[in-house]
Amino acid sequence: MKYIQRNTQETKINASLNIYGEGRGKIDTKIGFFDHMLESFSKHSLMDFEITCEGDRHIDNHHSVEDCGIVLGQLLKEEIYPIINIERFGNAAVVMDEACVECDIDVCNRAFLVFDMSNYGDFKGKVGDFDIELTEEFFRALCLNAGLCTHIYLKRGKNLHHIIEATFKAFALSLKRALYLNKNIQIPSTKGVL
Template sequence: MIKHRTATVDRKTKETDISVTLDLDGTGQSDIHTGIGFFDHMLESFSKHSAIDLTVRCKGDLHIDMHHSVEDTGIVIGQAILKALGDFAGITRFGHAYIPMDETLSRASLDLCNRPYLIWKVNFARDKVGDMDTELFKEFFHALSGNGGMCLHVENLYGENSHHIIESCYKATARALRTAIAVDAKLEGKPASTKGSL
């Protein structure tokens, strides 16, 4: 029987109370409740296309704005991914994906190397998608990569519709992550690094 790589992380501050449970070897089942409808939609898409089972509960100070809830959810999901990966041994490590969505094309490339970095080349013509400020998407991916040990590059190559642009970025990151977390039998349980560890 395959032992699934799972993790649960809880984080409570004066601004947010968040619980995340995930299974890296899942089938993309999700149960997401952050209080932000469009954000829930993006996280459900992220779960589906990464094939990571993901449960998220976030109670945040939405009476102020959405910033803390979005950023802190990224922190906790990243921490859960890092915890589930353990010592990174045996994983493919690298992943990339191009995702078209109507007039839009976005690309994500990542290295699960435990050296976090984010390159974000995504621009929006609108300030909001639904009720969500478009500037918050960078905050989410910055928190995700920084806490998940990812060197992550996300680029929108072209597009016009802001909804399509950000959804293609979530899907591209998910597909890249799906490749990177996959177990590579040729590595025989060892890290994919000439240094011998990540």
């Protein structure tokens, strides 16, 4: 289990992570819908993590959401690299009623994010107290700090709650599959290092 504490003038975050856990999450960011999404991420990735965040929510939720992504990305990077005995690539498409979101991940220590919700149109609005455009900010912060090349694509959907929840679940399943332990794979690269 890895631990991290990150204090800035905008947020104070304490977090821990075990990537090969049982899917137990203890989340308190003071943003209800975001907490629900992180609990879903923990559950479906089978990662155990705790995160508490005190942020400048009197301004908005941006700093809290982005900084939680930074911290989780840093924890993932500590746990994952150097890469050995993992599948490396993972993908999943998750349906939630009318919504379907696909996520493809390469655990390669080369950070990149494609986040395409254009099938929805103008990806703005709120679910509860959560600004939906912060979904992309969270995944960008996480992927850049973890060294993950990630493509997230909305195949179809109308209900914002369903779309965002399918996004978190697809990411969780894709990451779980990419990190699946395989003793037959020493280093999953022709370079010999990642």
